Amino acid sequence: MGGRVALVAGAAGGIGAAIVRELAGRGWRTAGLDLGPVPDADHAVGVDVSVPEQVHAAVRRIERELGPVEAALCAAGHYTIVPVSDIAWSDWTRMLRVHLGGVVNVCRAVTPGMVERRRGAVVAITSGLAIGGGEAEAHYTAAKGAVIGLVRSLAAELAPSGVRVNAVAPGPTDTSLLPSDSPWRRPSFLQTLPTARLTSPEEVALISAYLVEEATFCVGEILSPNAGAVI
Template identity: 80%
Template sequence: MRERVALVTGAAGGIGGAMVRELAGRGWTTAALDLGPAPDADYAVGADVADPGQVAAVVRRIEREMGPIEAALCAAGHYAIVPVSDIAWEDWNRMLRVHLGGLVNVCRAVTPGMAERGHGAVVGVASDLALAGGDAEAHYAAAKGAVIGLVRSLAAELAPSGVRVNAVAPGPTDTPLLPPDSPWRRPAFVQALPTGRLASAEEIALAAAYLVEDGTFCAGEILSPNSGAVI
């Protein structure tokens, strides 16, 4: 059987790491792009997803050494709770460079080859905050909203070539990205969720893997596994 190669950005994090493990369990060969270590991946490269030159070089290296990238899952990102009046311009820019710019850089590097081969899947990671907004989370929600706009636009552009672009928009998820003092971990909030609990990174990874493997009819879809926080 031909090896299927998947690139996962943010693979050192909770959701990115879970994506690597989920795809590996389905027989994929996984390549990780992250500033930190990603021990679960078959192949890991340290790079800044916000730097287009670094991303393009990593993609060329992976495809030279492992084969064509057939799926790209873009989970790299960071999170902060800051009132809008206190957000420094450099923090606005960094949020956009990593979340939106990271997805753009990956898509520009991998989708031409996918289109040439006539198939491929890209999954971005948005957030339920892009759908409903959040108190003191303006720059994060804005960046994730931009991810949704990009995903839907690229889906319309690339679907005729056989490349499917979709996204997951998780709600509060039990990962290290959500600090212990986060308002989304407060018992009153968690108990008010229809499911009564936060989602797990593994559940978000399962939704992403569905878009890669089974959701062949999906293009521009936004799956939001959010424990019922946004219905």
């Protein structure tokens, strides 16, 4: 595995940063895309993943400087809790542009080369909420649900070319996206989980690396490390 190039979108913190560290520890050269600094990646590019031109330019630069991208992992995103009647239209569209559009833009930039080489892996980070739903999270849940539909469609389209597309749908995860007063951090909620704790970003990174390196039999799968939140 040494020397192969992995692109991680949303690599500045949380799950994305954990993925960078996990893959780097396995010998991958890592390239991080994010609006903020990416201290752990071998190469970092400041990018708004919702803007196709920025993503395409970043991928061209990464492949010129590091080599062909053989794995792309999409973890860029944001999260808010808002009742559906209070969600501004701009917030609806931003959720879709970043979560769904970000995955689309990365895939459109990296998969032509993967198809040409007849190998490659794409992993999109979606959410357990896309499977089970959540109160006052309709815009986030809808965007993450759309990512699942995209992953399954792309998986069917690209599998004959040797490119595998899968997703990871974590449950509530211990990152800065969940503020200290988040309902997902309340002891009353945690005690409802079989494991009584949040998922860690490192656990999500392990599942992501598994899909990239070992799970060559997985195509269009949605793996959900969620501490038992969705069974």
